[in-house]
Amino acid sequence: xxxxxxxxxxxxxxxxxxxxxxxxxxxxxxxxxxxxxxxxxxxxxxxxxxxxxxxxxxxxxxxxxxxxxxxxxxxxxxxxxxxxxxxxxxxxxxxxxxxxxxxxxxxxxxxxxxxxxxxxxxxxxxxxxxxxxxxxxxxxxxxxxxxxxxxxxxxxxxxxxxxxxxxxxxxxxxxxxxxxxxxxxxxxxxxxxxxxxxxxxxxxxxxxxxxxxxxxxxxxxxxxxxxxxxxxxxxxxxxxxxxxxxxxx
Amino acid sequence: xxxxxxxxxxxxxxxxxxxxxxxxxxxxxxxxxxxxxxxxxxxxxxxxxxxxxxxxxxxxxxxxxxxxxxxxxxxxxxxxxxxxxxxxxxxxxxxxxxxxxxxxxxxxxxxxxxxxxxxxxxxxxxxxxxxxxxxxxxxxxxxxxxxxxxxxxxxxxxxxxxxxxxxxxxxxxxxxxxxxxxxxxxxxxxxxxxxxxxxxxxxxxxxxxxxxxxxxxxxxxxxxxxxxxxxxxxxxxxxxxxxxxxxxxxxxxxxxxxxxxxxxxxxxxxxxxxxxxxxxxxxxxxxxxxxxxxxxxxxxxxxxxxxxxxxxxxxxxxxxxxxxxxxxxxxxxxxxxxxxxxxxxxxxxxxxxxxxxxxxxxxxxxxxxxxxxxxxxxxxxxxxxxxxxxxxxxxxxxxxxxxxxxxxxxxxxxxxxxxxxx
Numbered sequence: 001x002x003x004x005x006x007x008x009x010x011x012x013x014x015x016x017x018x019x020x021x022x023x024x025x026x027x028x029x030x031x032x033x034x035x036x037x038x039x040x041x042x043x044x045x046x047x048x049x050x051x052x053x054x055x056x057x058x059x060x061x062x063x064x065x066x067x068x069x070x071x072x073x074x075x076x077x078x079x080x081x082x083x084x085x086x087x088x089x090x091x092x093x094x095x096x097x098x099x100x101x102x103x104x105x106x107x108x109x110x111x112x113x114x115x116x117x118x119x120x121x122x123x124x125x126x127x128x129x130x131x132x133x134x135x136x137x138x139x140x141x142x143x144x145x146x147x148x149x150x151x152x153x154x155x156x157x158x159x160x161x162x163x164x165x166x167x168x169x170x171x172x173x174x175x176x177x178x179x180x181x182x183x184x185x186x187x188x189x190x191x192x193x194x195x196x197x198x199x200x201x202x203x204x205x206x207x208x209x210x211x212x213x214x215x216x217x218x219x220x221x222x223x224x225x226x227x228x229x230x231x232x233x234x235x236x237x238x239x240x241x242x243x244x245x246x247x248x249x
Numbered sequence: 250x251x252x253x254x255x256x257x258x259x260x261x262x263x264x265x266x267x268x269x270x271x272x273x274x275x276x277x278x279x280x281x282x283x284x285x286x287x288x289x290x291x292x293x294x295x296x297x298x299x300x301x302x303x304x305x306x307x308x309x310x311x312x313x314x315x316x317x318x319x320x321x322x323x324x325x326x327x328x329x330x331x332x333x334x335x336x337x338x339x340x341x342x343x344x345x346x347x348x349x350x351x352x353x354x355x356x357x358x359x360x361x362x363x364x365x366x367x368x369x370x371x372x373x374x375x376x377x378x379x380x381x382x383x384x385x386x387x388x389x390x391x392x393x394x395x396x397x398x399x400x401x402x403x404x405x406x407x408x409x410x411x412x413x414x415x416x417x418x419x420x421x422x423x424x425x426x427x428x429x430x431x432x433x434x435x436x437x438x439x440x441x442x443x444x445x446x447x448x449x450x451x452x453x454x455x456x457x458x459x460x461x462x463x464x465x466x467x468x469x470x471x472x473x474x475x476x477x478x479x480x481x482x483x484x485x486x487x488x489x490x491x492x493x494x495x496x497x498x499x500x501x502x503x504x505x506x507x508x509x510x511x512x513x514x515x516x517x518x519x520x521x522x523x524x525x526x527x528x529x530x531x532x533x534x535x536x537x538x539x540x541x542x543x544x545x546x547x548x549x550x551x552x553x554x555x556x557x558x559x560x561x562x563x564x565x566x567x568x569x570x571x572x573x574x575x576x577x578x579x580x581x582x583x584x585x586x587x588x589x590x591x592x593x594x595x596x597x598x599x600x601x602x603x604x605x606x607x608x609x610x611x612x613x614x615x616x617x618x619x620x621x622x623x624x625x626x627x628x629x630x631x632x633x634x635x636x637x638x639x640x641x642x643x644x645x646x647x648x649x650x651x652x653x654x655x656x657x658x659x660x661x662x663x664x665x666x667x668x669x670x671x
Contacts, residue, residue: 052322052432053311053506059433080433080469094363097436102424104355104436105363110426117322117432219315244362 026137026153032176033169034130036205039233041066046229050118051222059116060229068130070242081116085247086125093122096247103247118224119192119215123163134158135167142173145180146197149173164191175199175206190216202231268549268582269589272646275542276593276638277600281628282534283637284601288628290527294486294514299386302517303478304342304486305494307331311506312475319349321430321468321475325509328474335479339494342481345383346474348373348464352427352435354407354457356415365415371425371457373464373474377402386480389445389458395419396443402462405439410453412444419443425457429469437467485629486514488524531633542641547649561657575654582650583643590642597638604628 024032042065050057059081063073071088075081083098086106093106111122131137135155143152155167164183171178177199183192198210207228214223240246298304308316312323325331328346335344350371358364375381376389376399384390384398394409396419405423407415417423421441429435439459447453465471479494481487491513498511515521564574608625 050432054322055431057431057433078433080429084434095434095436097434100424100436100438101361102355102357102436102438103360103362104353104424104426105366107366108368110353110368114428114432116434117428 026139026151027132029139029151029153029171029176030132030135030137030155033171033178034132036175036177036207038068038130039065041235041237042231042233043235043237044228044231047227048116048118048120049225049227050116051224052117053220053222057117059118064237064241066237066239066242071125072241072246075116087242087244087247088125089242093125094244094247101248103244114215119213119218119221120224120226121163124192124213127163131155131167131169134162140168143170145170148179150179172199172206177206177208192216200228203233205233207231265585268585268646269592271542271545271549272586272589272642273593273596275538275545275645276590276642277597279538279641280594280597280634280638281600282538283531284597284628284630284634285604286527286531286534287631287633288601288604289626290524291485291629292627294520294524295484297518297520298478298480298486298514299484302514302520303476304481304514305479305491305511306514306517307335307477307479307498307509307511308475309507310504310510313510313512319351319475321348321350321428321470321473322432323507324348324430324470324473324475325477326473326507328472328477331509332477335477338497339479341490342479342494343382343386344477344479345375345381346373346461347476347478348461348468348470349475350425350427350464350468352425354411354415355424355426356417357422357424366426367411367415367455369411369425369455369457370452371427371459371464373459373461376458376460377462386484392445392447394444394446396441399442399460399463402460402466403437403439404442404460405463406443406445406458407441408453408456409444409446411455411457412441417441425459425467427468430473431469433469435468437463439463439467488513488515491515531637538641542645543648543652545649547652549649549653565657571657575657578650578654578657579647582646586643586646589646590638593642594635594638598630598634601628601630601634605630 043063044065045060045062047058047060050059057078059078060076061073062076063071065071069090071086073086075084085096087094087096093111094103095106096103106122113121115122115125134157136158138154138156140152140154143150150170150172153169153171155169157165165186166184166188168182168184169178170180177196179196179199181194182190183194185191193214193216195212195214196208196210197212198208199206200209201207209228211226211228212223213226215221307325309323309325312320312325315323325346332344332346335342348371350373352369352371353366354369355366356364374383374387376384389398389406395412396406399406405425407417407423412418415423419441423439423441425435425437425439427435427437445456445458447456459467461474465473481490495511495513498509502509502511515524561574565571604626605628608627610625
């Protein structure tokens with residue numbers, strides 16, 4: 001009787017072991033990445049180190065983000081940038097410059113221009129970080145990156161009009177955070193790359209602390225470092241923070 | 250013998266006058282044609298040089314690699330001292346800084362928010378420094394459509410078409426959005442002082458012109474510029490001297506990323522190729538002229554041969570060798586050729602000189618004034634104008650006579666007296 005039970009249970013047991021060994025679904029990985037990187041609200045202080053061919057500049061800023069829809073950034077230093085503010089609402093963006101006392105909409109080809117001479121464009125800044133909603137994901141393999149076991153995930157755009165048609169992500173298997181990313185145009189040309197060299201624990205999530213963005217189309221670019229000094233999630237941010245009138249204050 | 254032949258040429262008007270007229274006209278037209286083509290081509294070169302390329306252009310080596318993108322982060326620093334050094338060493342050129350910039354021109358509404366905006370191609374030109382001739386050289390004054398030239402560094406000019414598109418008039422505020430040479434976000438308010446018509450659709454579509462100091466303030470380019478242009482003071486491109494200056498200048502520069510690079514006009518935008526092609530076109534035209542003059546002179550030679558049939562027969566009958574007769578005809582033709590060439594060159598060069606200095610004013614036919622078409626068609630005296638007439642003048646007449654004179658060798662001495670009897 002016991003033998004019969006064991007024999008009948010064996011296939012079930014065997015399939016259970018197989019399931020445990022199967023890699024997670026690519027979509028689950030991307031959802032886990034999104035859970036780490038996205039929040040209801042985010043307030044962060046950061047500095048951007050732009051390595052130009054002639055000089056290196058450090059630009060510090062404070063940003064408030066409400067989901068993926070709204071963001072407000074105020075530049076704190078250097079002196080020339082101090083007081084410059086940017087507001088994103090949906091797919092629209094405005095900038096305020098105290099030197100000219102003007103609120104200027106950033107649109108059209110300007111969105112593809114570099115932000116403060118960095119390797120990031122306004123389009124990059126406006127991008128919704130939630131990958132799952134915009135890309136189809138497949139696991140392309142596994143790879144060791146900086147001694148960390150990673151999934152290699154291929155993302156292909158679900159919708160037209162995205163800045164990058166496909167992406168390749170190397171996701172830390174344990175912390176579910178991308179350590180490297182390559183962004184490609186529709187033609188398959190590599191446009192940008194990023195590396196994350198330090199990850200920090202914030203509450204129950206992992207978040208990149210030091211990012212290195214590189215515009216692969218820029219000749220001799222040394223890239224732009226983005227360092228998150230302080231980050232807080234799910235704070236209450238008043239709605240009026242995200243208004244055009246807030247830009248002049 | 251030459252004196253004897255010269256007397257013959259001068260005294261026998263029928264022998265010389267028609268040939269002289271043909272050679273004179275051939276040489277004169279060849280000279281004028283070459284001078285005129287050189288003038289038209291030089292006008293094209295002048296526009297290119299003044300607007301963008303300079304007869305010589307200086308930039309950093311790093312800037313040169315990406316010059317199509319106007320990368321002001323790689324601009325020249327310490328421009329004032331570089332220009333004073335250039336003015337001292339190469340005084341035959343004007344040296345002037347230029348800033349090229351790309352960005353957006355944004356027009357505010359009554360709340361200072363964006364009412365209208367459009368991408369712009371901007372040029373920072375030295376319009377206001379004492380003694381600057383750039384506004385005049387570029388023809389900005391004559392191409393003004395509305396308003397006036399900038400009188401301060403925070404005033405700007407837009408192309409008329411662009412101003413219409415943006416809906417701005419002289420006196421309105423416009424904001425430039427761009428990047429500083431250090432990569433920062435740059436916004437700068439200018440007041441529109443006037444509008445221009447360039448005459449080139451690409452420039453009429455989206456051009457902004459500001460004084461160099463305004464561009465420097467807007468882009469944080471203190472004592473810096475994208476490029477330094479060198480333009481010969483007579484506005485004519487001297488290729489040989491340009492190459493000398495270039496070699497001398499480059500010999501004193503370091504080879505680093507931000508070392509200075511000097512390039513000549515012919516090294517830019519395929520202008521060298523165009524210049525070489527222009528030489529081929531000129532050679533082709535000269536070839537056609539030479540061919541026509543040879544034909545005409547040959548024809549005259551044949552007619553002279555017929556007219557002088559009896560004279561040549563008597564000379565042969567008196568014992569003069571055929572070779573001697575042939576040689577004397579060639580010497581006569583050379584004398585006529587030299588006189589015709591000298592006269593033709595004098596006539597041609599005088600007309601070319603007049604067209605160089607005064608030109609043909611056709612501006613009334615152009616209708617609306619614009620910056621890049623001068624409105625005066627000019628010729629130019631070039632080294633080619635001094636020697637181009639020699640080819641049809643001397644060689645064509647010599648070749649024509651040589652071909653016509655072959656008939657001498659066909660005369661049979663045994664038939665001479667029979668022929669002379671008739």
